[in-house]
Amino acid sequence: MARLSNPFAFTPRPVIFWVTATYIAIFAVLLTVHLNVPDYPHKTPAGTNLTEAWSDLQHITRRYHPYNSHANDDVRKYLLSRMQEIVESKNLGSDRVEIIDDNISNATFSAGNTTVYFEGTNIIVVIRGSHDKEPFYTTHDTPLGTSRAPGNGGVLVNAHYDSVSTGYGATDDGVGVVSVLQLLSYFTEPENWPHRTVVLLLNNGEEDFLNGAKAFMRHPISQLPHTFLNLEGAGAGGRATLFRSTDTEVTSFYKTVKHPFGTVVSGDGFKQGFIRSQTDYVVFNGELGLRGLDVAFMEPRARYHTLEDSTRESSLNSLWHMLSASIATTSGMASDTSDRFSGSSDEREDGKVNTGTGTEAVWFDIFGKVFILFRLHTMFALCVTLLVVTPIAVIGLTVILSKSDKNYLFTRKKYIHSSDDDEPVRLNGWRGFFRFPITFVAATAIVVGLAYLLQRVNPYIVYSSPYAVWSMMLSAWLFFAWFLLRGASAMRPSALQRHYTLLWLFIGSFVLLVFVTVLARNYHVASGYFSMFAFAAVFVALLISYAELFFLPKKSVYAARFGDAGGVIHDREPPSRPLSGTTNGTRSDERVPEDDDATETTSLLRNDRVSFRRNYGSRRQSVSEGADPEDHHAASDLGFVYEGEQEWSGTLPSWLWLIQFLLTVPIVVILVGQVALLLTSAIYQTPADGSSTLSIYLLFAALTAALTVPAAPFLHRFTYHIPTFLLFVCVGTAIYNLVAFPFSLEHxxxxxxxxxxxxxxxxxxxxxxxxxxxxxxxxxxxxxxxxxxxxxxxxxxxxxxxxxxxxxxxxxxxxxxxxxxxxxxxxxxxxxxxxxxxxxxxxxxxxxxxxxxxxxxxxxxxxxxxxxxxxxxxxxxxxxxxxxxxxxxxxxxxxxxxxxxxxxxxxxxxxxxxxxxxxxxxxxxxxxxxxxxxxxxxxxxxxxxxxxxxxxxxxxxxxxxxx
Incomplete structure (x- = not known):
């Protein structure tokens, strides 16, 4: 009777509670982290002042200020005066801090069949590190390549102060600009003085062709830094995300950020050309040869490059999120006294600074609190290890189970005396094996069908209502998957359905991991990192399922309970039951009734078998009469058997499912959920730029399957209540998505x-x-x-x-x-x-x-x-x-x-x-x-x-x- 009140048993109430609560909790946290920015502190580090930074932001965003505007000149004058004011307030000598008003550098370069001639108006501030004792070399009479400070060079922090002609530039790139001003104030405080030289660059002309960064390359001081942090904006508020990085070593400095945010998926998007726009990062890394990071705002894209990119749409929280990340990252870079970024002391033949060689990185945050970082090579090695070891382990366990005579998997029957002439005992071990792949294909096909329906009827609804689309797809997949899995379980219950589903998940994730491993090895793509963790989790969960089978009686022992029978002995057949899970133990009509009258063909051991079945039936009846209707178990000398499932399953532990659930669902939903939200923010408003809406919906459909499939091993225990609610959600959101106007005041x-x-x-x-x-x-x-x-x-x-x-x-x-x-x-x-x-x-x-x-x-x-x-x-x-x-x-x-x-x-x-x-x-x-x-x-x-x-x-x- 323990299972009747066990809150961890594999019965409907515990399964519904734990699965539903976990999904709701994880989704709530993911959305909260993604949609909200951490509050700024009331007391900021010495040398920083958020009120002052906000005032600067308001001043420079009063008017549109593209390079080709008179307002741009006014912004430049203001920024120069603010830098001079900050330096003068610290009583610093020119040998420690130098402000360079660069009205000399120009650049002529080609991009495809276009040539650009650009005269720069950059503003550069150089803070000499405490470990760099030599004077600066910043005149244009100094040849490029000879201006490098001794030691390991320095750190470049960049933002551009021009806006587009249709936007005020609060986040593109006003917040970055005022963050640079605050960094100047921060690093000129005695307790914050950097070990390595810090070069602060406010470049002009980024919006037109990354022209300002190209002009910076013409200034000799560009040869000094070896690492960089680029601050950008492609939205109007929210969190500043780590867009991309050059390598593991430089990314390690971002680990100290209090509220990290980002995933390597965005970096791979740039690397593979899926993101068509660019930032100054490509100049500093691809042309100047530096190693560094790209940190930027990324949503909402509807306000990007419009008049809504204003201080009204931004916030002090967003400002602090970028500034705090800049302080932590730059401080780490400027404190590094090793030689891992210095390379050789000579300029490379191609004109780039030699900054050493880094290793490609895999990185992502967890709930905006923890930053995970490791090498791509490490991921590749782990993937290969998993691909080799796990199949061997599964095959080994299968062999051990078979030798132990406890391998009920794929077993149809067992002969009592190991002779084909003997009467077999039906084990029904194959039952439930094909349910998951059929269900997965059907449920996913329905979601893909909804994607095509939206594309045909109302293709741009995702622009204003991405979460309505997500709700429709998630609820559709879960409902139809439950309907098929629960229906199959009701018609032909199987104690191995969870095991078989995990086995299919293992096979599917194995194939996916092979694909991810090839991408990592041949194309240096790290975006599939979550599949490595998912595969490992599924593998461990599958091992637990194999371990469960050792609790079963030996097949020979179980078959011997029936003795020598003259005819075929069937295991207990499942009765037909409604999907609510509130059925009784009615005997199947297909079951051959027992005949109490002996004949000349009756087995001599028949009375033992009849006694066993009658005893089993009486115990089952006595338990059923006093049991909670929610608990569908039958009692036998083998233990409690969930209603309709094979009698030999009574000795299976009732609580191990929860460990499997906690292994497979949270890690996948967290990692895939963060990627899904980031991709949603990155692409849901790109149709205005001409991007395909169908590709967006198909990506949503694929991610929907990835988010929901970990719950498949447990869905057949659900009663109809939650799935019915999901059906209503699916229908309601589908109607809305098909008829609603796709644009709004906010989008x-x-x-x-x-x-x-x-x-x-x-x-x-x-x-x-x-x-x-x-x-x-x-x-x-x-x-x-x-x-x-x-x-x-x-x-x-x-x-x-x-x-x-x-x-x-x-x-x-x-x-x-x-x-x-x-x-x-x-x-x-x-x-x-x-x-x-x-x-x-x-x-x-x-x-x-x-x-x-x-x-x-x-x-x-x-x-x-x-x-x-x-x-x-x-x-x-x-x-x-x-x-x-x-x-x-x-x-x-x-x-x-x-x-x-x-x-x-x-x-x-x-x-x-x-x-x-x-x-x-x-x-x-x-x-x-x-x-x-x-x-x-x-x-x-x-x-x-x-x-x-x-x-x-x-x-x-x-x-x-x-x-």
């Missing part, structure tokens, strides 16, 4: 603005690029577009090919003041002037370009040019001026306004070849009302939409040229 659809003016003809075209159907509905509400026929085409921006660009004749722009410096009235045609002088004996020409009230222009060639040179450029062997197939576009950036560029180009060898293309200048400053079309779009957008920029400029004026 606005991004559309991309651009105004293009043909300065030769005066044609003025305004366009919005966005999702087909929705962008047309948005434009209908804009007054200047009403009554016009929209011209909708595929955009010419490579990263937005999946969207639709619709244009109309918009309001004229006023990006150039009415009066020029010479006192003459300006017209659009005079905004841009150019001249071309062709060489008389070769396919070469010099082009002079000047744009009024701008510091960004472009040259676009109809056929690629083979060489490009801009007056003022400095040659650098690390940068190629043109791509392998030449250059089709040259982007020009001045640090001064309305200044000319003189460009020398050379093209094909055919002396008769023509030279033609387009000259364009950009205007990006939307603060002064000089772009009425943009202001109109901002004003008349529906409440569920928001505008962003699609190019470096909001207005593009161009003229054609031809030689």
């Amino acid at each position: 606005k659809l991004k559309v991309y603005f651009l105004q293009q003016i043909d300065l030769d003809t005066g044609a003025n075209t305004v366009s919005l690029t966005g999702l087909e159907g929705y962008v047309q509905d948005i434009i209908k509400q804009i007054p200047s577009a009403q009554g016009q026929d929209l011209n909708c085409t595929t955009p010419d921006v490579a990263t937005r090919k999946e969207l639709t660009k619709c244009s109309w004749a918009g309001l004229p722009a006023h990006v150039v003041p009415r009066l020029s410096p010479y006192g003459n009235n300006t017209t659009p045609k005079s905004w841009l002037e150019y001249s071309i002088q062709k060489s008389s004996n070769a396919n070469k020409a010099t082009i002079r370009v000047v744009g009024q009230n701008t510091r960004s222009c472009r040259l676009m060639f109809d056929t690629p040019v083979r060489s490009v040179w801009v007056d003022g450029a400095v040659s650098d062997p690390r940068f190629n001026a043109t791509g392998q197939h030449g250059t089709r576009e040259l982007r020009l950036w001045h640090r001064q306004w309305s200044q000319p560029w003189n460009v020398s180009v050379a093209w094909g060898s055919d002396t008769n070849s023509t030279f033609s293309g387009r000259v364009a200048c950009l205007w990006s400053d939307a603060n002064a009302g000089s772009i009425p079309s943009f202001d109109e779009v901002q004003h008349y957008l529906p409440v569920w939409a928001v505008s962003s920029k699609i190019a470096d400029g909001l207005v593009e004026g161009s003229k054609r040229f031809k030689l």
Whole structure:
């Protein structure tokens, strides 16, 4: 009778309680950690001041401040003054801290068929480490490679202070900028002074082509650091996540962060090209050769690069989360006096700093409290070990069980005297073996079907309601899996159903681990780390199931209980039972009834068998009459048997299932759940950028199966109550997901603005690029577009090919003041002037370009040019001026306004070849009302939409040229 009140028995009530409570608890903690930011402390470390940092953030985010705006100059002046104020307040000499106002560095580099010439306006602060006694070398007369401080170099901390033309830049990258200011204050406190030199970089021009980081490479101080921390933003608040890292050794410094957050999955996403945007990390690591970390905000993406990237949408908690991570990580880097990051003392032949060789890392956090870090090689070795050892262990246990005569697995019958002529005892050991794979395929197929249904009916609902989609898929999988598993158990109960399900999980996770191991070995992908832990947990749980079988009687002993029978002896057949689990012990109609009348064929031992069955039946009846209807066990001299299951299972322990559950479910749900939430935040609003919604739903479906399948060994013990509730959840969320409008006030659809003016003809075209159907509905509400026929085409921006660009004749722009410096009235045609002088004996020409009230222009060639040179450029062997197939576009950036560029180009060898293309200048400053079309779009957008920029400029004026 102990099982009737045992809270750990493998009976419905305990199973329902422990499984349901565990899932609810884990999901609640995961969502709480993911959606909430830890509170900032009332007392911060010496040298830091959150009130001051928030005031700085508010100041620099008052206006849009892209590189090509006057507000950008104001932000730069403010940041310089704040740095000088901080240093002066500490009474420090210039030999210990140096502020570098870099108005000299420039860079010319190529990216594919595009060449960029950029003049930097970076701000650099160098805090000399206490272990670095030599003076700084920061003048441009010093050759690159000779400015390195002695010892192990230093630490670079970077943030960019420019915003996009459509956003205030609070988290992209204002929080990073004010964190750098606070780091300057922190490390100049005597008790916090770093051992190694710390270089604080505020770069300008990241948003346009990572230009500021490229310009930093031209400054000699860039040769000093060997490690780096890049601070970025791709959302509007929340937690700052560890996006990616170069290696295990440098990632170890992040372990000291009090509230770590992130997983290597995001790093692999960048590595494999699934994430199309980039940060300065690729310059510092890929081109400068440093080893370091990328820490960034990542959600909500709907506010990224829009006016909603503001202090209103951020918080002191988010600011502190990034700042505290920066302090802990940078302090660790700057305290490291080993030589593991120093490499050799000479610059490498490719121009990169030699920072040694690191090992690839696997890392993830647990509930935002614990940070797990180990080498990818360690993961590979563990995976290989598991793949080799575990099958041997399972086979060995199977052999031992067979030798012990206790292997009931896959056993149909047992002969009493080991003779085929004897009457067999039916063991029904095969029963339940095929249930899980059929259930898994069916339940997963239903979830995949829901994914296709959403894609067909309401594809963008995930944009505003990702958790409604998750609820629908999770509840659908659990309900249909329960329905099939419980139904099969009701019709033909099996004491081995849990064991067989774990065996199938072992086989499936084994195959998955093989795939993960190949990815780790051949492609250096660590994202499958959770499968290693899941496989190990399933293996141990399966070992427990094998250990359980040793509690069973020997098959020969069990069969001998029936004695020598003249006919086939069946084990007790399961009665048909309803799915509620409240059935009685009715005998199956298929069971051959006993005949009390002896005949000439009756076995001499028949009375023993009849006595056994009658005794068994009487004991069973006596227990059933007084038992709780919830406990479906029958009593025999073999112990309690769960209703309808094989009689030999009565000696199985009733509590070991809980250990198996705790081994398999929590670890998988925690690890996979964190990955699922991170991927949800990363991709659920990418359809506005043109990403496939079907791929998002299919990923959700795959993760749904991974989250719920660990519960499969225990689902057949559930009664109908919880699954029925899940069915209602599934139906309700499915209806909502199919009919609800996919965008909302909190989750606005991004559309991309651009105004293009043909300065030769005066044609003025305004366009919005966005999702087909929705962008047309948005434009209908804009007054200047009403009554016009929209011209909708595929955009010419490579990263937005999946969207639709619709244009109309918009309001004229006023990006150039009415009066020029010479006192003459300006017209659009005079905004841009150019001249071309062709060489008389070769396919070469010099082009002079000047744009009024701008510091960004472009040259676009109809056929690629083979060489490009801009007056003022400095040659650098690390940068190629043109791509392998030449250059089709040259982007020009001045640090001064309305200044000319003189460009020398050379093209094909055919002396008769023509030279033609387009000259364009950009205007990006939307603060002064000089772009009425943009202001109109901002004003008349529906409440569920928001505008962003699609190019470096909001207005593009161009003229054609031809030689």
